[in-house]
Amino acid sequence: MVRFRARKEVEWPTLIALIGVYLAWGAVLWGYQYFGTWVIVPGAFVTAFHSSLQHEVLHGHPTRNALVNEALVFLPLGCFYPFRRFKATHLSHHNDERLTDPYDDPETHYVAEGDWDQLSPLLRRILRLNQTLAGRLVIGPFLAVFGFVRADIRRVHAGEDEIIGAWVRHAIGLIPVLGLVAAAGIPIWLYLLGIAIPAVSLLSLRTYIEHRAAAAPGARSAVIESNWFWSLLFLNNNLHKLHHEKPSIAWYKLPGLWRTERQRVLVENEAYYYRGYGDVARRWLFKAREPNIHPIMRRRS
Numbered sequence: 001m002v003r004f005r006a007r008k009e010v011e012w013p014t015l016i017a018l019i020g021v022y023l024a025w026g027a028v029l030w031g032y033q034y035f036g037t038w039v040i041v042p043g044a045f046v047t048a049f050h051s052s053l054q055h056e057v058l059h060g061h062p063t064r065n066a067l068v069n070e071a072l073v074f075l076p077l078g079c080f081y082p083f084r085r086f087k088a089t090h091l092s093h094h095n096d097e098r099l100t101d102p103y104d105d106p107e108t109h110y111v112a113e114g115d116w117d118q119l120s121p122l123l124r125r126i127l128r129l130n131q132t133l134a135g136r137l138v139i140g141p142f143l144a145v146f147g148f149v150r151a152d153i154r155r156v157h158a159g160e161d162e163i164i165g166a167w168v169r170h171a172i173g174l175i176p177v178l179g180l181v182a183a184a185g186i187p188i189w190l191y192l193l194g195i196a197i198p199a200v201s202l203l204s205l206r207t208y209i210e211h212r213a214a215a216a217p218g219a220r221s222a223v224i225e226s227n228w229f230w231s232l233l234f235l236n237n238n239l240h241k242l243h244h245e246k247p248s249i250a251w252y253k254l255p256g257l258w259r260t261e262r263q264r265v266l267v268e269n270e271a272y273y274y275r276g277y278g279d280v281a282r283r284w285l286f287k288a289r290e291p292n293i294h295p296i297m298r299r300r301s
Helices: 012-058 066-072 083-093 113-118 121-129 133-138 140-157 162-183 188-209 228-233 240-245 251-268 277-284
Strands: none
Touching: 012 066, 012 083, 012 162, 012 188, 012 228, 012 251, 083 140, 083 162, 133 140, 133 188, 133 277, 140 162, 140 188, 162 188, 188 228, 188 277, 240 251
């Protein structure tokens, strides 16, 4: 087992990454006047990287102070998800005993059998397409954003008023983000459809494969042993089984943990492993990876 020392006051690799992502985002805005729409490609990657850093922050990095950490990712470069709502739903997702459950896991893509029966034929077709990698990358971001917003509206109607506060903070953060985008001459619609949505698509490449329905909770999370580029973009969250085991471990320590505990992890997750995202694409680009209906949980008696 790898032993980790007590956390330092500041985790400098994460702080440096945060400084770097804001500098890169500023460079994208500045570059629009010279390169035009060519900047949307690096812009999408920069925005996706910022979302990866938000994920790191919600798990208690890079300082011991939650308010300081939140301030470091307060600006919502990705536009669509309030940080506090992302934090609340993602921490609920980390209940491995209920992982992939159609009701208890807010990040699941499975549907309970009874709910599936109530869906229209068109919506079933759309959700089946979303089970392919191509579908998840193209229509998945729109489904995810719509589903997230709809779920929060229902929660507010049910009396969960604290959600309103999270969205108000999000709106306040959007003012300088969209203001800077407009000042750079980038149309807001282009930023949303050309940078923010593709950033969600990039993250969907990771989330598409990281969980599966399995009887044993330890076998529900994958390991994708990818190259340095994707591993950095996702802050090693592609080593997802390890992240679920030790969510408080900083991203830059996960590769060392993987090298040390590889054999144990592959036994526990029943070899839920892929050699890079190219391997995932070859298998599932146009083929549904799993059925929409959860094969174990929420079945009719």
